[in-house]
Amino acid sequence: MTIIFPSPIFGPIHSRRLGVSLGINLLPDDGKVCSFDCIYCECGFNAERRTKKLLPTREEVRTALEEKLKDMQANGPAPDVLTFAGNGEPTAHPHFPEIIEDTLALRDKYFPKAKVSVLSNSTFIDRPAVFEALNKIDNNILKLDTVDEEYIHLLDRPNGKYSVKKIIERMKEFEGNCIVQTMFLKGSYQGKDVDNTSDKYVLPWIEAVKEIAPRQVMIYTIDRETPDHNLQKATHEELDRIVALLEKEGIPATASY
Template structure:
């Protein structure tokens, strides 16, 4: 198939979302993010910012969505891509537009840094499923693992998560990436997860090439015990569907090998 797709990619087999078609509202050559996580599979953050703006006009997304083959098998249309999707000022507008064209559910994978912003909360409220990152239990671990841009604090992220959970009517999952640096903090992270009270907790460890080592299955199983009482899924137990991407090259750019 000729490569007509620049801003949408996949579908990719996801242990969290089944067959997931990605929408990248940032789509620059480099990564645009409020974080520079030590395990990020996209490499270093190129544009380190907390300023929201339109990077890709929604009409371009609409054009590509309309070109999808009729027989494509998608469970979720997922806003993710090369950086933090809530930095796109037209996120809410684009979610609404895609919902008008397609019947699939919409997911957004966010690093939670802008959840304190009421505009971001409102835009995310159009999604069916929000997967929000929490990797730390303190400012210290937050700085070490996520390396936020100046002005984003751990306390603000926690307040944003709690506030968003109160108003969001869709499904909220917390995604937690466990690596050597936060493995000993699992009990405290689990306490925070219980306070936030998401619909699901996704226990992850890096399984694709990146700058951090994956924890083994036994360690992850021990970590899971701290979260008992919450609905849990974990990367080692999740099943991946067999799906065929519309463009292999563009999918690799956003996801690494899959």
């Protein structure tokens, strides 16, 4: 059972990594729009989730968010975080930078202690306006599942041109104002092994993380049903080993099992 989120506001939900999280979905509620087509995505494969609806407008997002924040102020719970996530890649929205400005203003008005987070696959950080917007928020959470280009095309399946080297270079420009998020998993896809918990994948990835120098790394594994059924969770021991390797390099890290 894959998940398609309401739009533009959903929750609040309890996030494994972020606490009480009010979701902001800048994509339609009838399908998925993403520059990746990850084999582990809880929203399913892109081809099976084509949308007919338009993206929510900047005004629709702002109005819906303000109404929800007013309600939460009156009735609770107080959000720990306002999280841009949902049915695909939030930074793909043409008015993402302006929506971030609106969200920061509304956060300051209603819940100044709440953090603003964006879960991004990093594919649009080469756009200056997107980069600037991500640099203004509290939790700029950027995906880097591996540094192996061939593996990325098997696991994340980017649409169009993709260069992991360029992504890493752009991540470095945040000068530490980012959180790297990485999926570790096992199993197979179309007869190919997708286990990225071994040193073959982990050690070069750690070298890239050291270059990026994020303030934190979040590693996680499959939590919900995936569109491909030959995938398996990484074990607690495997994730703990990777966290220990990161911490040995002086990089704060957490694992979600």
